[in-house]
Amino acid sequence: MRDNSMSNTHDSPPKSLDIIQPIKQHFDEPLTLACGEVLTEFDLVYETYGTLNADRSNGILICHALSGNHHAAGYHIDDNRPGWWDTYIGPGKVIDTNHFFIVCANNIGGCSGSTGPANINPETGQYWGSHFPSLRVRDWVSAQKRLMEFLHIEQWAAVIGGSLGGMQAMRWALQYPDALRHAIVIASAMRLSAQNLAFNMIARHAITTDPHFYQGHYLQHNQFPRHGLSIARMLGHLTYLSDDLMGDKFGRELRTGSFALGIKKAVEFQVESYLKHQAAAFSSHFDANTYLLMMQALDYFDFSRDFNNDAIAAFAHTRAEFFVVSFTSDWRFAPERSQEMVTALINAQRPVSYINIHARQGHDTFLLPIPDFMQVFSAYMLRVTDECR
Amino acid sequence: MNADKMTTRAQSNGMRLDLSLIQQWIGQHDRLLDLGCGDGTLLIELQKKHNIKAFGVDINMDNLCMCLNKGLCVTMQDINQGLSNFATQSFDTVVMTYTLQTVYCPDRALCEMLRIGKQGIVTFPNMGYWRNRFHLFWRGQMPKSKYLPYPWYDTENIHLCTIRDFEELCAQLDIRIVDKIIVSENKLGGLARMYPNVFGASAIYRLTQQGGTTQ
Numbered sequence: 002m003r004d005n006s007m008s009n010t011h012d013s014p015p016k017s018l019d020i021i022q023p024i025k026q027h028f029d030e031p032l033t034l035a036c037g038e039v040l041t042e043f044d045l046v047y048e049t050y051g052t053l054n055a056d057r058s059n060g061i062l063i064c065h066a067l068s069g070n071h072h073a074a075g076y077h078i079d080d081n082r083p084g085w086w087d088t089y090i091g092p093g094k095v096i097d098t099n100h101f102f103i104v105c106a107n108n109i110g111g112c113s114g115s116t117g118p119a120n121i122n123p124e125t126g127q128y129w130g131s132h133f134p135s136l137r138v139r140d141w142v143s144a145q146k147r148l149m150e151f152l153h154i155e156q157w158a159a160v161i162g163g164s165l166g167g168m169q170a171m172r173w174a175l176q177y178p179d180a181l182r183h184a185i186v187i188a189s190a191m192r193l194s195a196q197n198l199a200f201n202m203i204a205r206h207a208i209t210t211d212p213h214f215y216q217g218h219y220l221q222h223n224q225f226p227r228h229g230l231s232i233a234r235m236l237g238h239l240t241y242l243s244d245d246l247m248g249d250k251f252g253r254e255l256r257t258g259s260f261a262l263g264i265k266k267a268v269e270f271q272v273e274s275y276l277k278h279q280a281a282a283f284s285s286h287f288d289a290n291t292y293l294l295m296m297q298a299l300d301y302f303d304f305s306r307d308f309n310n311d312a313i314a315a316f317a318h319t320r321a322e323f324f325v326v327s328f329t330s331d332w333r334f335a336p337e338r339s340q341e342m343v344t345a346l347i348n349a350q351r352p353v354s355y356i357n358i359h360a361r362q363g364h365d366t367f368l369l370p371i372p373d374f375m376q377v378f379s380a381y382m383l384r385v386t387d388e389c390r
Numbered sequence: 391m392n393a394d395k396m397t398t399r400a401q402s403n404g405m406r407l408d409l410s411l412i413q414q415w416i417g418q419h420d421r422l423l424d425l426g427c428g429d430g431t432l433l434i435e436l437q438k439k440h441n442i443k444a445f446g447v448d449i450n451m452d453n454l455c456m457c458l459n460k461g462l463c464v465t466m467q468d469i470n471q472g473l474s475n476f477a478t479q480s481f482d483t484v485v486m487t488y489t490l491q492t493v494y495c496p497d498r499a500l501c502e503m504l505r506i507g508k509q510g511i512v513t514f515p516n517m518g519y520w521r522n523r524f525h526l527f528w529r530g531q532m533p534k535s536k537y538l539p540y541p542w543y544d545t546e547n548i549h550l551c552t553i554r555d556f557e558e559l560c561a562q563l564d565i566r567i568v569d570k571i572i573v574s575e576n577k578l579g580g581l582a583r584m585y586p587n588v589f590g591a592s593a594i595y596r597l598t599q600q601g602g603t604t605q
Contacts, residue, residue: 343465344475355465380458
C-alpha cells in the first residue's frame with residue numbers, strides 16, 4: 002500500500018500561488034541614468050511572493066528578460082495563465098515561496114506599469130515616446146536598488162535572471178557587490194555577439210520603418226507600428242527556439258491548403274501560423290518603444306567594458322557566489338558564452354558553479370519544466386535556503 | 391622517501407583510504423581542484439580538515455547535483471575537451487582519484503594538471519597487480535576486481551596501466567615523482583614494498599613538474 006503523503010509529493014505538481022496583486026511604488030528622488038539624462042521621478046510596478054523573515058535575509062530578486070514583466074508567478078484575478086516563471090516560483094517549487102520573499106519588478110522603460118515611453122512625460126505633458134531616455138542594464142539595477150531600499154532589505158539572498166535578466170544579476174554583483182549573496186545567471190552572456198546584434202538590428206529596422214512608427218511618437222498620432230513590432234517579435238521568437246524543437250512541434254505540417262496536384266489553394270505551414278499568432282498576441286499588448294529600449298540595453302551591455310574588457314578584473318570586483326546555467330541547444334546565448342563567464346570567474350578566484358543542461362528546447366528552455374534543470378537549480382537553491390535560516 | 395609511507399594496507403573503503411593518505415600533502419587554505427570529483431566526498435572532507443578552497447569538475451549530472459547540495463563549487467566539464475579554462479599555476483593542488491585511466495589522453499591530462507597546479511595527486515588501479523595478472527593468465531579474461539568492477543565492453547576505464555607504465559610515462563614527460571604510496575592487501579605489505587608492480591593493488595602519486603617544488 003502506498004503512503005498517502007508520499008504520493009502527494011510525487012504525483013501532484015506543486016500548486017501555484019493564489020491571486021497576486023501587483024504594487025505600484027512611486028520614487029521621487031531623481032535617478033541619473035548612464036546616458037547622462039535624469040529621470041526626476043519614476044514608478045516601479047512589482048510583485049512579491051512569500052514572506053520576508055525577521056532578519057530580512059531571505060529576499061530574492063527576480064530580473065525579467067526582454068519581453069517579460071513583474072508578473073513572474075501566481076495569477077492575477079483576470080489571468081488565464083500564471084506569471085512567466087510560475088513553473089519555478091511558488092510553494093514547494095524550485096524558488097520556494099515557503100522559504101523566500103521573492104520580488105520581481107517591471108523595469109523602467111517597460112510597458113507593464115513602470116515608467117516607460119508609453120507614459121506621459123510630466124515635464125512636457127506629452128507621451129515620452131522616443132524621447133524616453135536611452136537605458137542601460139545598470140539603470141535597471143539602480144532602479145531595482147531603490148526598490149530594495151524601500152523594502153528595507155540590505156542584502157538579497159540571491160538575484161536571479163535568465164537571458165537579459167541574467168545580465169542584470171551579473172550587473173548587480175558588479176555594481177553592488179555586497180548587496181547580494183548569490184548571482185544566478187541562466188542562459189545569458191557577458192555581451193552580445195555580432196550575430197545577436199544583427200538580429201536586433203533587423204528587428205529594430207522592422208519597427209522604425211513601419212509607416213505607423215512616426216519616429217517613435219505614434220501614440221501622439223493615435224497610431225501603433227503593429228506590423229513592424231510583429232516582424233520584430235517573429236524574428237526574436239525564432240531565436241528563442243531550436244531547430245529540433247521547431248521540428249518536433251511543427252515539422253512541415255500544414256495548417257491549411259494541400260500539395261495535391263490540381264489544387265490551387267495556397268498552403269500555410271503550422272510554423273507560419275504559430276509565428277503569426279505569437280506576433281499578433283505580442284504586438285497587441287507590448288509597446289514598440291519599450292521593445293526598442295530593451296533591445297538597446299541588450300546591445301549596449303558589456304559586463305567588462307569598465308574594466309578594459311578584462312572580465313577577470315570585472316569579476317574580481319564581485320563578492321557574490323555565482324551559479325551559471327546554459328542549455329546545449331541555445332544558439333542565441335550559446336553555452337560557450339556562459340563558459341567564458343565561468344572561466345573568468347574561476348580565474349578571478351571567485352566561487353562559481355556551472356552546469357550545461359542537455360536540452361533540445363533552445364534559449365527559452367529556462368522557462369520550461371525541464372527535469373534536469375529543475376534538479377540542479379533545486380540543488381543550488383538548497384544552499385541559498387540554508388544560509389537564510 | 392620514507393619507507394613507512396611507501397606501502398599501506400588496503401581498507402574496505404577505497405575513497406576513504408585515499409583521503410586519509412593524501413591529506414598529509416594538503417596545506418591549510420590551499421586552493422584545490424578535483425578533476426572528476428564524483429559526489430564531492432573528498433573535497434568536503436578536505437574542506438573540513440584543511441579549510442581548503444575546493445573546486446570540483448565532473449561530467450555526471452547526479453554527481454554534480456550531490457556536490458551542489460553539499461555547497462561545493464563545481465563545474466560541468468569534460469576533461470577530454472581540455473582544461474585550458476584553468477590558468478597556469480592557479481591551484482595549489484590538482485587531484486585525480488581514479489580518473490586518469492578514464493580519460494582519452496592520460497599523458498595530456500597529466501601535463502595539464504601540473505600546468506594548473508603546483509602539485510598533482512594521482513591515484514589509479516595497478517594493472518600489474520598479481521590478481522590482475524592471474525586473472526588474465528589463468529582465466530584468459532580481462533581482469534575484474536574491486537577497483538575494476540566493469541566488463542571490458544562497458545567500462546570507463548579505457549587507459550589502464552601498471553605502476554611501471556605510469557612511472558615510465560612520468561619520466562618521458564619530465565614529471566617528478568615527489569612521493570608515492572602503494573596500496574596493498576593486508577598481508578602483502580612487505581612484498582609490496584619489494585615488488586610494488588606485482589603486489590600493489592593501486593598507487594597514489596604526488597607529482598610536480600621537473601624543477602617544481604612542494605612545501
